[in-house]
């Protein structure tokens with residue numbers, strides 16, 4: 001057993017405290033899951049299926065469910081999904097390999113597995129997807145759903161499909177799903193999970209491929225996508241959406257239907273510390289009125305929806321780096337404490353109908369401070385990466401698609 005666990009790690013790796021921590025964690029989760037697997041395979045699968053159905057039922061009901069109850073249900077779903085992942089027997093390398101593709105970060109399954117616990121992101125998406133599917137199936141006998149960059153657990157869709165199957169809401173003749181991920185470890189986990197959930201009839205296609213190169217065999221009715229991090233940085237959401245929007249059927253929908261990326265100048269201590277002192281967890285419901293009023297909004301930097309994606313023009317720079325133009329912003333003038341403020345970039349995610357993921361509901365909508373953007377202030381160190389502007393200046397925001405994506409402000 002020991003040999004198998006350690007086979008991919010050289011002696012030198014043990015000297016690296018980061019790798020050692022990762023290993024200990026991985027060993028612990030594998031051992032914990034071994035203890036739990038005293039259940040037979042069919043018992044484990046039954047527990048797993050129930051955990052998925054229980055968690056999604058709590059987010060689909062319209063009455064308020066306490067945070068603690070949601071946390072417990074999502075934690076159980078996570079534990080069961082990790083046990084399923086353990087059955088896929090990924091090598092240490094497949095579990096922990098993380099790299100940057102031409103269009104963004106490819107996270108390891110080890111790091112991705114936590115997204116199934118991101119309660120309010122899954123809630124906003126699953127409720128939106130549920131309404132989109134119900135709407136489409138009113139007019140069509142069957143729909144195709146594409147979920148690229150779905151990670152090892154495809155958590156925006158697999159719990160919902162488990163619920164549909166259990167309650168006979170929609171059959172596998174009505175919904176045909178394709179799951180796409182670039183990471184071989186994510187794909188192995190997915191295959192195991194789909195089998196464990198007995199969802200093979202709904203999931204007709206699982207493929208390891210870069211989503212920016214994937215060409216679907218038929219047009220897509222519903223494109224479900226979440227490959228973003230806070231401040232709309234690092235992952236390839238925009239490149240993937242821009243490529244795949246072309247394959248939507250004429251009346252096809254995207255979930256999220258709109259992402260609005262906005263900027264604001266904030267006092268860091270008020271926005272990120274003081275306003276959260278009295279609450280147990282950060283959530284849009286608890287955004288503090290005083291902190292809200294203290295923000296200086298800059299407006300929308302970029303909007304991503306079906307029509308903006310179809311119009312968006314890439315600009316290729318001399319070194320092959322691709323960018324798209326966002327909005328032109330005029331920095332407000334005469335703000336007395338502007339020099340003490342930092343730029344924070346945040347996403348408003350409208351998934352579908354009135355559903356969404358609000359500010360602070362998930363890591364993906366946490367405002368992200370950008371410490372390289374100065375207004376009415378001089379950076380202490382002169383760094384070429386720092387951006388310096390004054391109130392009244394016009395700033396054009398570009399979005400870098402290549403490497404690690406993110407915004408690049410340019411003074412006009």
Ligand SMILES: C[S@@+](CC[C@H](N)C(=O)[O-])C[C@H]1O[C@@H](n2cnc3c(N)ncnc32)[C@H](O)[C@@H]1O
Nearest residue numbers: 107112115149150151181182183186210211226
């Ligand atoms: C944070 S996880 C995905 C989260 C998942 N969408 C969810 O809802 O929980 C990131 C996953 O996206 C995949 N990914 C990122 N960029 C990709 C790309 N261009 N093509 C295919 N998969 C990609 C990674 O391999 C990784 O498994």
